[in-house]
Amino acid sequence: MYKYALRRLLLAIPVLLLSSLIVFGLMRVMPGDALTALMAESGNVGERELQKLRAELGLQRPYHEQYLVWLWQMIRLDPGYSIFTNEPIAVALKKAIPVTVELAVLAMILGLAIAIPVGVLSATRQDTASDYVGRVVAVSGLSLPDFWLGTLVITFAAIWFRWMPPIGYASLWDAPWKNLQQFLLPAAVLGYRLSAATMRMTRSTVLEVLREDYVRTAWAKGLGGRLVVYKHALKNALIPVITIVGGQLGTLLAGTVIVETIFALPGMGRLTVEAILFRDYPVVQTNVMLVAGTLVTLNLLVDLTYAWLDPRIHYR
C-alpha cells in the first residue's frame, strides 16, 4: 500500500505542473490586469503612469519568466504577495482557509447525518411512504440552487424570527457561540444540497447490496435487521458513496462562493473569485494550486479507504 501511495504521489507531480501551466496561461489570456481593475472608476490614469506601475509590479516581464518565478515561489512554499492588496498571500490564506474548512466540515457532517440514515431508510423501505418522502427531499436538494435556498433562509429568518446570523466573521476560538450562529445556516444550506446526491447514491447502493447473496445468507442465519443492514450491507455499499463524498469535500474546500457571499463569510471562494475578477494573478494561481493539491490528496485518501471498506481490494 505504501508503494501504491508513493506512486500516486509521484504521479501527482505532473498533474500539479499541468494545473499550474493551465491556470497561469488562462489568467494571462483574460483581458485586463490588476492595475486595470484597481484604477476602475477613476479614468484619470495616463498610459505612461500605467506602464510605470505595471513595470513596478512585474507585469511586463516575459511570461516564461513570470511563470518560473512563481513556480519557484510555490516550490519554496512562499507564494509571495497579492499584487492587488500587497498583502502576503500566506496571510490571506491563513484567514480564508479556517473559514472554508469549518464550513466544509460542518456542511459535510450535516449532509452525512441526513443522507446516510435517510438513504438507508429509503432503501430498506423501498416504495413506501418514507421512501417517497426521502426521494422527494433528495430531488429537492438537487434542484434547489444554493443562491435561492440561502437567500430564502436568510430572508425568512429575518422576517419571521427577526433574526439572522450575526454578520462579521468571528473565529471559533475567539467567539465560539457567535461563530456557531454564523455557520449553522450556511452549513445547513450546503449540507442539504450535499445530502441529496449522497442520499440517492446510498439508497441505490444499499438496494443493490441488499440483494447480494451474502446479505441473503445473513438474513438466513437469523441475524437482526439492523445488524444485517448496518454491519453487512452498509459498509459494502459505502464505496461509491465515499467516492462522491470525497469529490464533494474537494469542491467544498475549493470554496463555496455563493453561500460565502450570501452569509458574508470570508472564505476561499470569495478570496478566489475576487482575485479572478481583479486579475490578482498570484492569488488565483496559488489558490488553484492549493485546490489541485487538496483534490489530489483527497482522491488518494478516498482510494486508500476502499481497502478498509472492502478487504477484497488490494493495492499493488
Add this chain to the structure above:
Amino acid sequence: MATHDFLAHPLRHHVNRRQFLTRVGWGGLGATTFVLARGRRVSAQPASPYPDWIPPSPKPPKRGGTLTRASAWDPPVLDPRLTNSVGLFQIASLVSNRLLRYPFADEAANTTDLTLKGDLAESWEGNSDSRMWTFKLRKGVKWHNVAPVNGREFVAADAKYCYEAYAKEGVQAFTFGEIEGMETPDKHTLRVHLKSPNTMFPQNLAEAVTVIFPREVLEEDGDLKKRMVGTGPFILKEHTRKVRAVLARNPDYFDKGRPYVDEYTILSTPDAATRTAAFRTGQSDFHWVASLSDVETILKTTPTAVVEEFKFLQTPFGLALAQDRPPFNDLRVRRAISMAIDRQKQVDTVYEGHGILGWGIPYIYFQDTKPTAAQLGPWWQYRPADAKKLLTEAGHGNGFETTLFYYEYFPQMTSQVQLVQQDLKKNLNINVKITKLDYTTYYGRYAEGKWDGMAWGFKTGYAVSLDEQTYQYMHSKSTKNYFRFADPVVDELVTKLRQTPDRAEQRTITKKIFEREHDQVLRMWMPYDPGFLIWHPYLRNIGALAIRRSDGYGSSTLARLWIDK
C-alpha cells in the same frame, strides 16, 4: 412534415397552425398591452411619496453609541492614490479630511446646497486670474495619535507633500497635474500655482477622493496600502478585508465635541438580500434600497423606518458610441439612434415609473428645476419614424450590424440594454450584438477607448464639482472623457467656464454646454433611478445630500450623526 405531425397528434388536432399563430399573436398583444398599461399607470402616479430632503434634527445631540452598516463595498486597497473606489472612500472620508468640503446634513440649507466649507482650510482665495490660490489652514489640527505620526500637528507642508504625490502618479494625476507649483510661506498657509486659470479649483479640492494623508506612512511603507491614518473624526481601529472596518471616535478631532458616536462599524456584506435582512433585524442601522417596490417591501416588516429619496440630479450611465469612426461619427446616425430609443418605456418598466429620462451634467448647475423631456431637445424624444428617415438620409436605410458591451452594475441595467437592442432593431433595423463582461474586462476595454460599436458607458460616481462634471469629463484632451468625443465647441465652452468667476455667467455657460451636448448627441444618457436611503428612526442627521450619499462618497457627514436612543 413537422406541420403534418403536429396536426396529426390526437391531443392537438383541434388547433391548427393558423389558430395557434392567431392565439399567440393575441396573447402577445394582450401581454404587451398589460405591461405597457401597467407601466403607464405607474408613471402616472406621483414619482415617490418620500422626501428628498430631511432637515436636521432640532434636538440637542447626544454623545455615544455604535453605528453599524452592512455595506456592499469592500475597499480594494487603502491607498487613495490608487483607487477612487467608493469602498475605500466610505472609510477614508471619515478617517481623513480634505482642505475643503461641502456642507454636512446638519448645516446644509437644502439637499442641493453645495456651498463650499472649510475642512482643513479655514479660508481660501484666488488671485485676479484664478491661477494662484491661497489656503489658510486651520491651526491646532492634529494627526491621529497613532504611529507613525503620533498626534503631531498638521501643517501646510503636509498638504503640499500629499498633492505632489497625487500629481506624481495614480488616479488623481489628472486633477493635480494642473498644479504648476506650491509654496508654504508659513506653517499654516498653502499657496497653489496652476498651469492655467481655474476659478473652480477649490471645488476639486472638496471632492471626496482628495483626502490628505501623512507623508510618514508613504515614506515608511512605500505605499498606503497597509495603513490609513488621517486627521479625521474617526481612527481606523480595525480593517479586516471582506469582514469589517471598525472606526473609533477620534478624541482629538479638531471639531470639538464631534463626532457624536463612539464607533462606526462597516460590515462587508456583498449580498443585497443579506443587507436587507441585516437592516430588518437591526444589525444594520441604515441601508440603500434600489427601487420603490423594495422600499415598500421593507416597510411592511419595518414600518417605523425613515425613507429618503435620493434627489434626481443626473444620470451616470448612457450609451457610448465609437464616434471617432463610422457610422457613429455621422451626427445623423447618432441623432437617429437617440430618437429610436423609447426612454420613457425604460422609466416605466425597468424603474417602476420612478426615474429620470437621463442627462449628464447635474441640472442644479444651470437651472432650478429638473429638465423636462422637451428641454432635453428634439433628438431625445421618441420619434421612430423621424429616426428611420434620418438614418436613411445618412445612407443606412437598411440598418447595420454593431456591437454593445457592458458590465451589469445593477440588475436593471441588463433590462435597459435589452430594451435598447429591441428598439434599435424594431425602429432602425440595427442589429446589436450584446456582450456582458466582468468588471475588469469591461473597464479595461472601455477606458482604453479603442473599442468599436457601442458600450454602456459611465462617468465616475464621486464627482460633485462643476469642473469635474464639465472640463474633466468633456474636454477632448481629458483622460476622463470616456465617451470619446472631441467637440471643439464643447472644448471652448468648458475652458471658458473654468475662467469665469461669476456664478450667473457660469450657469449660462453650463446651460450652453448642456444644450450643445444634447444637440450633438455626444453622450447618449439613459434613464436612471438613484434609489433611496432608509434608516431606523433613532438616527439623527443622517440624510443624504445631492450627489453625496451618506453611505458612500458623502459619508463624511456621519461626523454629525447622532443616535437618539
